[in-house]
Amino acid sequence: NAGVTQTPKFQVLKTGQSMTLQCAQDMNHNSMYWYRQDPGMGLRLIYYSASEGTTDKGEVPNGYNVSRLNKREFSLRLESAAPSQTSVYFCASSEYAGVYGYTFGSGTRLTVV
Amino acid sequence: KQEVTQIPAALSVPEGENLVLNCSFTDSAIYNLQWFRQDPGKGLTSLLLIQSSQREQTSGRLNASLDKSSGRSTLYIAASQPGDSATYLCAVRNTGGFKTIFGAGTRLFVKA
Numbered sequence: 400n401a402g403v404t405q406t407p408k409f410q411v412l413k414t415g416q417s418m419t420l421q422c423a424q425d426m427n428h429n430s431m432y433w434y435r436q437d438p439g440m441g442l443r444l445i446y447y448s449a450s451e452g453t454t455d456k457g458e459v460p461n462g463y464n465v466s467r468l469n470k471r472e473f474s475l476r477l478e479s480a481a482p483s484q485t486s487v488y489f490c491a492s493s494e495y496a497g498v499y500g501y502t503f504g505s506g507t508r509l510t511v512v
Numbered sequence: 513k514q515e516v517t518q519i520p521a522a523l524s525v526p527e528g529e530n531l532v533l534n535c536s537f538t539d540s541a542i543y544n545l546q547w548f549r550q551d552p553g554k555g556l557t558s559l560l561l562i563q564s565s566q567r568e569q570t571s572g573r574l575n576a577s578l579d580k581s582s583g584r585s586t587l588y589i590a591a592s593q594p595g596d597s598a599t600y601l602c603a604v605r606n607t608g609g610f611k612t613i614f615g616a617g618t619r620l621f622v623k624a
Contacts, residue, residue: 430610441516441601442614449610489555497605497612500546505555 401425403504405490411510412480420475420507422490428502429495431473432457433465435486436506442489448473449496480511514539516604518615525592526623533587533618535602540580543605547576547587550599550617559600560587564607592622 403424412418424431433445444457448467462484464476473492477484490504515538525531535545544563548556560569560576562585568577575588589596601617 439616441616442603444612447610455610491556496610498543500544500558500561501556501603501612502558503548503556508553 403490403492403502405488405504405507407507408505409508411512412477413512414481416480417476417478418480419477420488420490420509421472422474422504423472424490424492424502425471426492426494426502427470428492429470430493430497431467432491432493432501433463433473433475434489434491435459436489437486445475445488477509480509482511485509485511514542514604514606514611514613516602516613516615518600518602518618520618521616522619522621524621524623527592527594529592529622530588530590531592531620533589533600533620535585535587535604535615537583537585537604537613539606540583541607542580543607545576545578545585545605546603547574547585548601548603550601552598556601589620592620594622594624596620597622 406421429450432447434442446465448454451470466474488507491501493501517536546561547559562578573590578585599617599619603614605612
């Protein structure tokens with residue numbers, strides 16, 4: 400099925416470990432996004448990529464890096480995980496800049512101990 | 513700064529009832545507003561997208577309205593079913609930049 404695919408679905412990290420969350424979309428969308436969702440705080444934008452070759456910071460970028468590998472793939476890296484990064488991470492894509500709405504992946508549940 | 517509020521945070525209704533979920537926003541300079549459904553432990557599923565030039569959108573038992581002047585959108589669910597139990601989120605795309613602000617959601621429980 401067409402859509403946004405995220406891997407892994409679950410991950411437990413120790414404080415200080417690093418990892419990369421992977422995201423791929425097959426809808427030929429130009430824009431891709433990484434959000435985190437925490438209880439009572441809604442979704443907050445970490446980083447986004449308006450188009451292939453560009454990335455920009457969102458609302459909560461500290462502690463994260465991203466790579467827009469190609470038009471399909473957008474990865475999120477935690478260089479040194481902290482307990483405050485325990486969250487559910489969602490990747491999303493849109494045709495361009497959200498003007499036609501967003502499509503979300505199923506999420507990665509990350510726990511940092 | 514755009515703020516999006518969804519009230520109530522939780523709602524419990526008996527099966528068959530018609531219900532309205534509310535979404536309010538503070539800045540009327542929006543590009544569009546999107547309603548999503550999120551089941552526990554799952555991602556967000558898009559329900560309806562209303563562009564700023566539109567007043568409403570319908571899909572099956574769902575109807576979403578948009579009133580920019582009052583900063584409000586409502587999601588109407590007709591003849592609610594237990595399968596409608598989920599969290600409903602609204603997201604507002606501002607006209608400037610790439611900003612989309614999400615509400616915290618309304619958790620709906622439909623009792624059989």
